[in-house]
Amino acid sequence: MPATQTGRSEDLLAELSAWVRMETPTTDPAAVNRLLDVAEADLTDAGAAITRIPGRDGFGDNLIARTPGSGKPVVVAGHLDTVWSHGTLDSMPYRVNGDRAHGPGIYDMKAGSFLAFHAVRAILRQGVGTNRPIVLLLTPDEEVGSPTSRWLIEREAAQAACVLIPEPAGAGGACVTARKGVGRFVMRVEGKGSHAGGAFEDGASAIVELSHQIIDLHRMVDLDRGITLNVAPIWGGSRPNVIAPEAGCEIDLRVNATADGEAMQARLLGLTARTPGCRVIVQGGMNRPPYAETSDI
Known part of the structure; x- marks a missing residue:
């Protein structure tokens, strides 16, 4: 098998630390x-050979x-985006404690993206031939469901022999062989404003x-079946003396099974108001289907 000189761990950590210290929230x-x-x-x-595709819709x-x-x-x-805000x-x-480095976004997934970047760079710098060409894809919006990069990921994956994802491992360093499906929804409530x-x-x-x-959404959580819902952020109203219109x-939404995703999507999209004079509108859907572990993996 072809091999590259990987370099000194101290040098790699120093370069990784620079990546971590560049805060990259998805929203910036x-x-x-x-x-x-x-x-x-x-x-x-x-x-x-570089192709850079300009960002759109507020993403990089x-x-x-x-x-x-x-x-x-x-x-x-x-x-390259992370969930962590500036500051x-x-x-x-960023710090190193024994054999582990810590810092915002290092786990998900700057360390993995840096590892992939370093490997491709080393292969090119050292002129190491590979059995197949390599395509490195770095995206800006994974933490919110890849709204502007999904088409690109799917296009490149459809032409590939295989796709490697250097996301972090499971507990204890285990290989990840399954993942939950993800749904994203927005709930809007229309009320009637008046003086409080x-x-x-x-x-x-x-x-x-x-x-x-x-509260009703939280009651839908079923940990035994792997169904979880999280609400954030929330917003509403304008001032203390005005009833919020x-x-x-x-x-x-996270689910383990496709059927649960379909059922939960229908349930969320069908929500109605409990308060007289209010109207509830829910938009969205399943963004990623579950990837279930099978005997073929």
């Missing part, structure tokens, strides 16, 4: 693109780096209705 495309600039520059210098760019070769490629797909480093600084003092009885609070709905939230 400029921040994500700054790290993408770093990856693009090194991969270009190493000789990769996508980057494709290709190595030479013939035949169906091996695609390695990672993301997280102040309370969760002089016309309290004329109003219908969207916030009160949303509160009922959130509007409120809303986002809903994250």
Whole structure:
């Protein structure tokens, strides 16, 4: 098998630490693109064929780096965005403790994306031939369901011999052979605004209705079946002395089984208001189907 010189662990940690210290929340495309600039520059210098696809809809760019070769490629797909907001480093600084490095986004998934980046760069720099070409795909929006990169991931995967995902391992370092399906929904509540003092009885609070709905959503959680729902963020109202005419939230749904995903989607989309004078509208659906473990894995 072809092999590259991987380099000193101290050097790799130093470079990884620079990636971690560049905070890249999904919601800040400029921040994500700054790290993408770093990856693009090194991969270009190493000789990769680069395609950079400008971001849209408030997300960063996508980057494709290709190595030479013939035949169906091996695609390695990672993301550079994280769930952590700017300023997280102040309370969760990068540090090394024994044989582990810590910091916001290092687990999901800057360490894995950096590993893939480093491997491709080393192969190119050292002129190591591979049995198949390699396609490295770095995306900006995985943490919110890949709304602007999904088409690209699916396009490259359809042309590949196999796809490697350097996301973190399971508990104890176990290989991940299954994953939950994911659904994303937005609930909007329409109420009736009125003055909270002089016309309290004329109003219908969207916030009160949303509160009922959130409690009902939590009651749908079934840990034994692997069904979980999480509500965040929430919003509503305008000022303390006005009964809220509007409120809303986002809903994250996780399921182990396709049938549960279909049932929960229908259940969520069919929700109705409990508070007289209010109206509930739910939009969304299953974003990713479950990937169940089978005997073929």
